[in-house]
Amino acid sequence: MKYRTLPPRFAARACACAAILVVSASCGGGGGDAAPTSPGSSNQTISNVSITGNATSVAVGATVTLGATATNASGGSVATTFTWTSANPMVALVGSSTGVVTGVAVGSTTITASAGGQNGVRVISVTAASQPPPPLAQATIEMPGAAFSPNAVSIVVGGTVTFVFTALPHNVFFGGGAGRPADIPVTSNQVVQRTFTTAGLFNINCTLHPGMSGVITVQ
Numbered sequence: 001m002k003y004r005t006l007p008p009r010f011a012a013r014a015c016a017c018a019a020i021l022v023v024s025a026s027c028g029g030g031g032g033d034a035a036p037t038s039p040g041s042s043n044q045t046i047s048n049v050s051i052t053g054n055a056t057s058v059a060v061g062a063t064v065t066l067g068a069t070a071t072n073a074s075g076g077s078v079a080t081t082f083t084w085t086s087a088n089p090m091v092a093l094v095g096s097s098t099g100v101v102t103g104v105a106v107g108s109t110t111i112t113a114s115a116g117g118q119n120g121v122r123v124i125s126v127t128a129a130s131q132p133p134p135p136l137a138q139a140t141i142e143m144p145g146a147a148f149s150p151n152a153v154s155i156v157v158g159g160t161v162t163f164v165f166t167a168l169p170h171n172v173f174f175g176g177g178a179g180r181p182a183d184i185p186v187t188s189n190q191v192v193q194r195t196f197t198t199a200g201l202f203n204i205n206c207t208l209h210p211g212m213s214g215v216i217t218v219q
């Protein structure tokens with residue numbers, strides 16, 4: 001029995017295929033006996049490899065996992081493993097046994113799954129990584145109720161944050177290291193600005209309202 005020559009890790013898939021063959025004559029075409037019994041049987045001879053799924057693109061630095069199927073001349077599934085290659089590893093890498101594609105640089109390349117001398121191919125486009133918004137020269141933080149809005153801003157070194165105080169009084173205490181600006185005492189109905197001349201993360205807290213906090217990133 002040919003299945004007995006398979007390594008243990010393939011045994012489950014081989015058994016699953018055999019189960020399908022029992023109920024579907026189109027799978028093997030060899031009658032009721034699921035397991036091929038002669039070396040010349042076409043049941044386990046791969047005549048086609050196809051890549052499954054719809055993935056055609058991946059961003060730089062991101063991954064997408066491709067799958068593949070192998071079929072015999074009758075279209076029946078053949079349990080096997082695939083070797084994956086990328087035509088251009090400078091554009092996209094692929095795990096040789098996993099089909100996990102990692103975008104490297106913007107462009108496109110062909111990913112190939114190979115088994116039994118047959119190849120399945122998929123052209124993958126690598127797109128630019130999504131970028132966080134650039135830091136601002138000036139950001140505004142409002143205080144609608146007991147919260148900073150937004151509670152996270154990103155500014156350039158030398159940038160300014162404008163704090164808009166309405167009727168409800170708040171204070172602003174700054175955390176962080178060097179370059180920490182002067183705290184803002186309890187204030188209402190005013191606009192107060194602070195300039196950040198040192199890169200870093202500066203937490204902000206209002207001690208009048210527990211949980212009223214945020215962070216200013218200077219970069």
Ligand SMILES: [Cu+2]
Pocket residue numbers: 146147169170171206207208209212
């Ligand atoms: Cu407050």
